[in-house]
Amino acid sequence: MILQVNNVTKQFGGLTAVKNVTFDLPPGQILGLIGPNGAGKTTLFNCINGVYTPTRGKVSFRGEDITGAPTYRAARLGLARTHQIVRPLNELTVRENVIVGACYGREGLGLAKAEHVADEVLAFVGLAARANLLAGSLNVAQKKRLEMARALAARPYLLLLDEVLAGLNTAEVSGMIATIRQIREQGVTIIMIEHIMHAVMNLSDRIIVLNYGEMIAAGTPEEVSQNPQVIEAYLGDPELAARLLEEEKR
Amino acid sequence: MSQLLQYLADGLLIGVVYGIAAMGLTLIFGVMSVINLAHGPIIALGMFGVYLCFTVLGLNPFIALILVAALGLLLGLIIYIVAVHRVLNAPHLSSLLATFSVNMIIIGIGTTIWSTSFRNVDYSLGTLQAAGISLPATRVAAALIALLVTGVLYWFLYRTRPGKNIRAVANNRTAAELMGIPSTRVLALSFGIGTMLAAIAGGLIGTILPFTILSGGVYELKSFVIVVLGGLGNPLGALVGGLILGLIEGVIPAFTSVGWVPVFEFVLFVLLLLLRPQGLFGAKK
Amino acid sequence: MKTLRSPGLWLPLLLVAAFAVYPLITGSASTRESMFTVLMSVALASSLNILLGYTGYVSFGHIVFFGLGGYVGFYLIDEQGWHLFPAALLGGVAAGLLALLLGLSILRLRGAYFALATIGINEAMKAFAKQFALFGGPNGMELNFAIYRGYGGANAALWLVFWSLAVLALVVIFVSFKVKKSKFGLGLMAIREDEDAAEVMGVVAPRAKTWAYVLSAIFPGMIGVLFFFKNGVIEPESAFRLHLSIELLVMVMLGGQGTVLGPALGGAAYQSLRRTLLTSPMFRDIQLVVAGVLLLLIVLFIPSGAVGWLRSRWAALRRVLE
Incomplete structure (x- = not known):
C-alpha cells in the first residue's frame, strides 16, 4: 500500500471535521474523494500531508508513519499536493x-x-x-x-489534487482530465477531490464519500453512485444516480 | 515593609499611565495590524503639549490635557491619511517604515524647535500620606485620569456606534465592509484614537517626570512590552500589562540594581512573544 | 567562472571597488572616513538583505549582531591582546552563534511578531551590556592607544581597517549574489512568497531560515569589530543603536529589497544623502525631516526600491541588474 489512513479524526474545538476515516490506497490507482461542501475533504488532505496533526489516528506513507510530521517531510518522501x-x-x-x-x-x-x-x-x-x-x-x-x-x-509517488477542475471552462476541464490521465500513466498514484461529477466518476478507480467528516461510502464509481446513503447525503436528489451514470456515458 | 509598599504604590501609579500609552499602540495594531513606530514621538509631543500650555498659556496641566487629546486625535487622523492608508495592504515592512518616517519627521521638527534639552512641568499638588507611604498628588491624579480615560475608551468601544464599528472592523474588515461599515473612516478614527491615547499618556508622564523630545522612545519600547504582556490588539489587556510593568519597575529595584530592570523586561518580552503571543490573558487561538 | 561574467555580480562589485579606491586617489583621511561609512552601510545592508530581501523576515534589531560582534572583538583585542583579524573572525562567530540560537526560537514568529522580538532582543542585549562588568558596564571599553603600535601606528591601523572593510564588503556582495543564484536562495525566496506553500513543496523552512539568519548575522558581527577598533571606544548605546538598525532597513528599501545591487546602491545613496544634508547650511537642522519625507515618499510610491523599479520598468534591465 502506498498510503494507509487509519482511524483519522480531526477536531477543531468542538467541531469534528474528520471522523474515523480509514482507507488503504494501492499504488497506481486514482482515488476520488467526494462529498458536499464542508464535508472535511480538504481537512483530510491536510491531515495526510501534515498541514494538520490529526487529533487521533495514523497516516502511513510507503510504510513510514508520517502522522503529524511537518509538510516538508511528506514532500521529501514523495507526496505532493x-x-x-x-x-x-x-x-x-x-x-x-x-x-x-x-x-x-x-x-x-x-x-x-x-x-x-x-x-x-x-x-x-x-x-x-x-x-x-x-x-x-x-x-x-x-x-x-x-x-x-x-x-x-x-x-512524487502520490499526488493529492484538490479541486484542480473548479473554475475552469469546459475546454479547460477536458484538457485537465487528459493531463491527469497521462500523469497516472506515468505511474503516479492520485487522490483527487472534485466536485465535477462526470470527471471524477470517469477518472477514478475507486471513490470515497465523506459527509460531515464521516466516510459514508467507498467503492467503485458504479457502486458509489448507486448507494442510497450517498444519494441522500450528497444532494438529497433521488435522480442523482441516473444522472451521474448518464454523464459518465457521455 | 512600608518601603516595599511605597515601591508597589509608585509602580502601580506609573503603570496605569503606561497602560494608556500601550492601549493606543494595541488599538491600532488590533484594528489594522500596523505597529505604529511613530508612537514614541507622539508621546513626546503630548509631553510638550502640556508643557507649552502650562508655561506659555498658564493652563493647569490637567486641563491642558483636553487640548492635547484633541490635537492628538487630529494628528492621528492626518498621519493615517498621509502615511498609513496607502500601505495598509502592503507587506509589514511598508507600514513599519511609513510610520517610522513619521517618527523621523516629528523628531526632526521637534529637535529643531526645542533641541534635546530636558524640560519639566513645575507643578505640584502636594503630597498624600497614607499607611506609612507618601505619594505625590500629581502622580495620584495622573493615575486617576488614566483610569478615567480607560473607562471612557471602554464606554466608547462597547456602547457607541463608532466604537462598535471599530470593533467590527478589528474583528473582520471584509465582513464589516460588506455590512456597510465605512472602513476607511473607521480605520482613520482608530488611528486617531490610538494617537490621542499616546498624546494623553505623554501629557500625564510630563506632569510627573522630566523629559526631552527623544523621551518618547523609552515609553514606546515600554508600550511594546506591555502590549505583548496584555496580548497584541487587546486594549484592556494593555491596562493590566501596564500595571504589571509598573510593578516590575517598582519592585525590582528593591532587590537589585535598577539597571537589571530593562534586561528583565525585554527577556520577559521575548519569552512572552515565543510562548504566549496571545498575551497573558488571551485565549489560545 | 560563469558567475564572474554576470553583470548582476560585477556591477555591484565594481561599485564597491570604486568606493574603496576613491580615498586612495585623494589620499585624504576624511574621504577615507566617509567611504568607511559608505562601505559599512553597503556591507551591513547587503547582509540584512539576505534575511529581509530574500527570506522576507523583517529584522528590526539586526544591529544586535554588529554590537555583539563589536563587543566580543573589542574585548579580545583590548583585554586579551589579540590581533584584529582573528578578533574580527571571532566577532563574526559570536554573532553567528547568537543568530543560530535565536533562529531556533524566534524565527518561529512571523510578520510583526518577529519584528518586535528582534527589537526586544536588541534592547535586552543593550541593557545587559550596561550591567556586564567584563565589558565595562555602562561606560563600555576604551582602546589602549599603545595597541595601534603593533600595526605600525594609528594611521597605518586605520588604513588596515579600511582595507579589511573593503574586502569584507566585496565578500558580502559575492555571497549575496551566490545565495540569490543558489538552490538555497530559491528556497528562501519561496519562503518569502508563501512559507506554508514552500514547506508543502518540501522546503525545510525552519532550517533554511535559520541559516539565512546566521549568514546575515556573521558579517555584521565582523564589521562591528572593525568599526569599534577604528572608533577606539565601545559602549552599549553606540553598539546596540536601534536607530542604525532602522536606517539599514531604509537603505535596503531604498535600493530595492531582494536584489544584489539594491542594498549596495541604497547604502551608498543613503549615506551620501545624509552627508549632503548634514553639511548643507539649509538642511543641516532639518536633515531628519528631509530624510523622513524622502523615506515616506519611497515607501508610498516606489516600495520595490530603485533597482526593483528599474527592473519592472524596463524588462531588458532584468538581465543586467540582479
Whole structure:
C-alpha cells in the first residue's frame, strides 16, 4: 500500500471535521474523494500531508508513519499536493515556481537538473510559453496548471489534487482530465477531490464519500453512485444516480 | 515593609499611565495590524503639549490635557491619511517604515524647535500620606485620569456606534465592509484614537517626570512590552500589562540594581512573544 | 567562472571597488572616513538583505549582531591582546552563534511578531551590556592607544581597517549574489512568497531560515569589530543603536529589497544623502525631516526600491541588474 489512513479524526474545538476515516490506497490507482461542501475533504488532505496533526489516528506513507510530521517531510518522501485556493509564489517566475518543486521534492535535485525538469513539466502542462512571466500575473486556469506543474516537478509517488477542475471552462476541464490521465500513466498514484461529477466518476478507480467528516461510502464509481446513503447525503436528489451514470456515458 | 509598599504604590501609579500609552499602540495594531513606530514621538509631543500650555498659556496641566487629546486625535487622523492608508495592504515592512518616517519627521521638527534639552512641568499638588507611604498628588491624579480615560475608551468601544464599528472592523474588515461599515473612516478614527491615547499618556508622564523630545522612545519600547504582556490588539489587556510593568519597575529595584530592570523586561518580552503571543490573558487561538 | 561574467555580480562589485579606491586617489583621511561609512552601510545592508530581501523576515534589531560582534572583538583585542583579524573572525562567530540560537526560537514568529522580538532582543542585549562588568558596564571599553603600535601606528591601523572593510564588503556582495543564484536562495525566496506553500513543496523552512539568519548575522558581527577598533571606544548605546538598525532597513528599501545591487546602491545613496544634508547650511537642522519625507515618499510610491523599479520598468534591465 502506498498510503494507509487509519482511524483519522480531526477536531477543531468542538467541531469534528474528520471522523474515523480509514482507507488503504494501492499504488497506481486514482482515488476520488467526494462529498458536499464542508464535508472535511480538504481537512483530510491536510491531515495526510501534515498541514494538520490529526487529533487521533495514523497516516502511513510507503510504510513510514508520517502522522503529524511537518509538510516538508511528506514532500521529501514523495507526496505532493495542489491547493484548492491556488498559492503561487507571486514574485517568482512561473519557471522558478516549478524549479522550487523539483529542487525540494522527492529527488531533491540540484539547480541545473531541476531547471531541466521544470522545462519538461511546463511543456507537459502547457505553460512553456509563460515560463518567464511572474506567477502572480497568470489567470486562474493557468495558476491551477502551475500548482499541478510544481507538484509534478517533485516527481512524487502520490499526488493529492484538490479541486484542480473548479473554475475552469469546459475546454479547460477536458484538457485537465487528459493531463491527469497521462500523469497516472506515468505511474503516479492520485487522490483527487472534485466536485465535477462526470470527471471524477470517469477518472477514478475507486471513490470515497465523506459527509460531515464521516466516510459514508467507498467503492467503485458504479457502486458509489448507486448507494442510497450517498444519494441522500450528497444532494438529497433521488435522480442523482441516473444522472451521474448518464454523464459518465457521455 | 512600608518601603516595599511605597515601591508597589509608585509602580502601580506609573503603570496605569503606561497602560494608556500601550492601549493606543494595541488599538491600532488590533484594528489594522500596523505597529505604529511613530508612537514614541507622539508621546513626546503630548509631553510638550502640556508643557507649552502650562508655561506659555498658564493652563493647569490637567486641563491642558483636553487640548492635547484633541490635537492628538487630529494628528492621528492626518498621519493615517498621509502615511498609513496607502500601505495598509502592503507587506509589514511598508507600514513599519511609513510610520517610522513619521517618527523621523516629528523628531526632526521637534529637535529643531526645542533641541534635546530636558524640560519639566513645575507643578505640584502636594503630597498624600497614607499607611506609612507618601505619594505625590500629581502622580495620584495622573493615575486617576488614566483610569478615567480607560473607562471612557471602554464606554466608547462597547456602547457607541463608532466604537462598535471599530470593533467590527478589528474583528473582520471584509465582513464589516460588506455590512456597510465605512472602513476607511473607521480605520482613520482608530488611528486617531490610538494617537490621542499616546498624546494623553505623554501629557500625564510630563506632569510627573522630566523629559526631552527623544523621551518618547523609552515609553514606546515600554508600550511594546506591555502590549505583548496584555496580548497584541487587546486594549484592556494593555491596562493590566501596564500595571504589571509598573510593578516590575517598582519592585525590582528593591532587590537589585535598577539597571537589571530593562534586561528583565525585554527577556520577559521575548519569552512572552515565543510562548504566549496571545498575551497573558488571551485565549489560545 | 560563469558567475564572474554576470553583470548582476560585477556591477555591484565594481561599485564597491570604486568606493574603496576613491580615498586612495585623494589620499585624504576624511574621504577615507566617509567611504568607511559608505562601505559599512553597503556591507551591513547587503547582509540584512539576505534575511529581509530574500527570506522576507523583517529584522528590526539586526544591529544586535554588529554590537555583539563589536563587543566580543573589542574585548579580545583590548583585554586579551589579540590581533584584529582573528578578533574580527571571532566577532563574526559570536554573532553567528547568537543568530543560530535565536533562529531556533524566534524565527518561529512571523510578520510583526518577529519584528518586535528582534527589537526586544536588541534592547535586552543593550541593557545587559550596561550591567556586564567584563565589558565595562555602562561606560563600555576604551582602546589602549599603545595597541595601534603593533600595526605600525594609528594611521597605518586605520588604513588596515579600511582595507579589511573593503574586502569584507566585496565578500558580502559575492555571497549575496551566490545565495540569490543558489538552490538555497530559491528556497528562501519561496519562503518569502508563501512559507506554508514552500514547506508543502518540501522546503525545510525552519532550517533554511535559520541559516539565512546566521549568514546575515556573521558579517555584521565582523564589521562591528572593525568599526569599534577604528572608533577606539565601545559602549552599549553606540553598539546596540536601534536607530542604525532602522536606517539599514531604509537603505535596503531604498535600493530595492531582494536584489544584489539594491542594498549596495541604497547604502551608498543613503549615506551620501545624509552627508549632503548634514553639511548643507539649509538642511543641516532639518536633515531628519528631509530624510523622513524622502523615506515616506519611497515607501508610498516606489516600495520595490530603485533597482526593483528599474527592473519592472524596463524588462531588458532584468538581465543586467540582479
